[in-house]
Amino acid sequence: xxxxxxxxxxxxxxxxxxxxxxxxxxxxxxxxxxxxxxxxxxxxxxxxxxxxxxxxxxxxxxxxxxxxxxxxxxxxxxxxxxxxxxxxxxxxxxxxxxxxxxxxxxxxxxxxxxxxxxxxxxxxxxxxxxxxxxxxxxxxxxxxxxxxxxxxxxxxxxxxxxxxxxxxxxxxxxxxxxxxxxxxxxxxxxxxxxxxxxxxxxxxxxxxxxxxxxxxxxxxxxxxxxxxxxxxxxxxxxxxxxxxxxxxxxxxxxxxxxxxxxxxxxxxxxxxxxxxxxxxxxxxxxxxxxxxxxx
Amino acid sequence: xxxxxxxxxxxxxxxxxxxxxxxxxxxxxxxxxxxxxxxxxxxxxxxxxxxxxxxxxxxxxxxxxxxxxxxxxxxxxxxxxxxxxxxxxxxxxxxxxxxxxxxxxxxxxxxxxxxxxxxxxxxxxxxxxxxxxxxxxxxxxxxxxxxxxxxxxxxx
Numbered sequence: 001x002x003x004x005x006x007x008x009x010x011x012x013x014x015x016x017x018x019x020x021x022x023x024x025x026x027x028x029x030x031x032x033x034x035x036x037x038x039x040x041x042x043x044x045x046x047x048x049x050x051x052x053x054x055x056x057x058x059x060x061x062x063x064x065x066x067x068x069x070x071x072x073x074x075x076x077x078x079x080x081x082x083x084x085x086x087x088x089x090x091x092x093x094x095x096x097x098x099x100x101x102x103x104x105x106x107x108x109x110x111x112x113x114x115x116x117x118x119x120x121x122x123x124x125x126x127x128x129x130x131x132x133x134x135x136x137x138x139x140x141x142x143x144x145x146x147x148x149x150x151x152x153x154x155x156x157x158x159x160x161x162x163x164x165x166x167x168x169x170x171x172x173x174x175x176x177x178x179x180x181x182x183x184x185x186x187x188x189x190x191x192x193x194x195x196x197x198x199x200x201x202x203x204x205x206x207x208x209x210x211x212x213x214x215x216x217x218x219x220x221x222x223x224x225x226x227x228x229x230x231x232x233x234x235x236x237x238x239x240x241x242x243x244x245x246x247x248x249x250x251x252x253x254x255x256x257x258x259x260x261x262x263x264x265x266x267x268x269x270x271x272x273x274x275x276x277x278x279x280x281x282x283x284x285x286x287x288x289x290x291x292x293x294x295x
Numbered sequence: 296x297x298x299x300x301x302x303x304x305x306x307x308x309x310x311x312x313x314x315x316x317x318x319x320x321x322x323x324x325x326x327x328x329x330x331x332x333x334x335x336x337x338x339x340x341x342x343x344x345x346x347x348x349x350x351x352x353x354x355x356x357x358x359x360x361x362x363x364x365x366x367x368x369x370x371x372x373x374x375x376x377x378x379x380x381x382x383x384x385x386x387x388x389x390x391x392x393x394x395x396x397x398x399x400x401x402x403x404x405x406x407x408x409x410x411x412x413x414x415x416x417x418x419x420x421x422x423x424x425x426x427x428x429x430x431x432x433x434x435x436x437x438x439x440x441x442x443x444x445x446x447x448x449x450x451x
Binding site for chain 1: 296298314315316318337338339340342345348351352353354357358359361362364405423424426427
């Protein structure tokens with residue numbers, strides 16, 4: 001690794017001041033699982049590291065407007081095991097559980113996973129399907145962005161130099177809804193996905209017709225991808241296995257996978273359709289169960 | 296760009312001056328002389344460098360030593376008492392939970408962390424917890440058996 005200056009301020013304002021002073025020479029570090037690995041491989045060589053780890057208050061999982069707010073320093077393991085998350089949004093706990101190994105989940109943070117902007121990660125896929133918003137702080141104040149607008153390119157986000165992700169706000173699912181995360185990884189359980197799909201399906205009170213659906217995919221492009229055309233096929237329609245399969249099929253038009261050691265682009269495109277169909281079916285089943293449960 | 300850090304390692308307060316880029320693993324091995332933790336992959340995948348950071352298992356090869364300032368680290372050297380091995384260590388010996396031994400410190404530290412978190416884990420819980428600890432001798436069945444034995448000596 002290259003030599004660098006290191007600061008571990010106790011407040012966010014101090015951290016922002018140091019970042020402002022050092023511009024794009026500085027990088028923010030939290031759990032370090034992504035950044036230290038990249039530094040060891042000499043892919044990044046920051047001259048200044050600003051650690052967020054000693055800042056109090058960024059490590060909370062809180063209720064927010066009926067949904068949840070996850071602080072930037074919350075670890076993946078904490079999301080996975082949080083009784084509050086498991087009760088309100090079990091799909092989110094299940095998604096974080098699919099990341100790497102328990103050991104890495106003890107280190108990797110919610111904010112770090114977003115700021116790293118790696119399209120192969122699990123959490124952004126489900127967070128986008130759930131309609132999450134990312135909270136950002138910078139010297140000029142605070143802003144919020146729908147998470148799907150946050151990712152710009154491979155390892156590139158909408159973060160400006162000097163800005164920090166402070167948390168993510170996840171709305172609760174409407175009534176008569178279900179959600180699912182399907183991670184297809186044919187190699188080992190701690191690998192990145194070959195294709196990942198998260199889906200939500202919200203039904204009309206009759207339990208038959210789809211009100212809205214949201215579909216997001218990971219590992220099939222330079223950012224996580226929302227499949228809006230597939231969502232449009234479902235909105236307002238009477239749901240059935242054929243329609244879900246057709247919606248799954250239509251994600252092929254939204255994805256743009258790269259060929260790599262996890263599979264060829266053509267294979268990943270085919271599997272994206274299959275996995276989207278499965279995610280939608282699971283979400284639909286969960287939504288129907290929820291309708292039955294409220295009757 | 297050196298920093299002085301104070302940390303507790305295996306219950307003993309230590310102070311050490313290190314370059315900021317020192318990994319926690321290198322600090323433990325080279326600055327503090329604790330060579331039980333090993334470097335395998337160097338990217339957080341294989342588990343040979345597993346240590347406990349404030350009681351939680353982490354990969355010390357991708358942790359910066361400066362991040363341990365003010366924190367508590369437990370390594371494989373901190374598990375045994377003066378006269379007795381830790382029950383997990385004894386179980387690995389009794390059940391043959393290692394072959395060449397290079398992954399063993401990480402396996403044992405991870406297994407201790409598992410039993411701290413889940414005292415009587417199911418086989419599925421053992422497998423999920425330990426999947427990030429690779430054994431190139433592929434002695435996984437014996438490792439699982441060792442952990443089972445450590446959790447519940449009568450069940451092995």
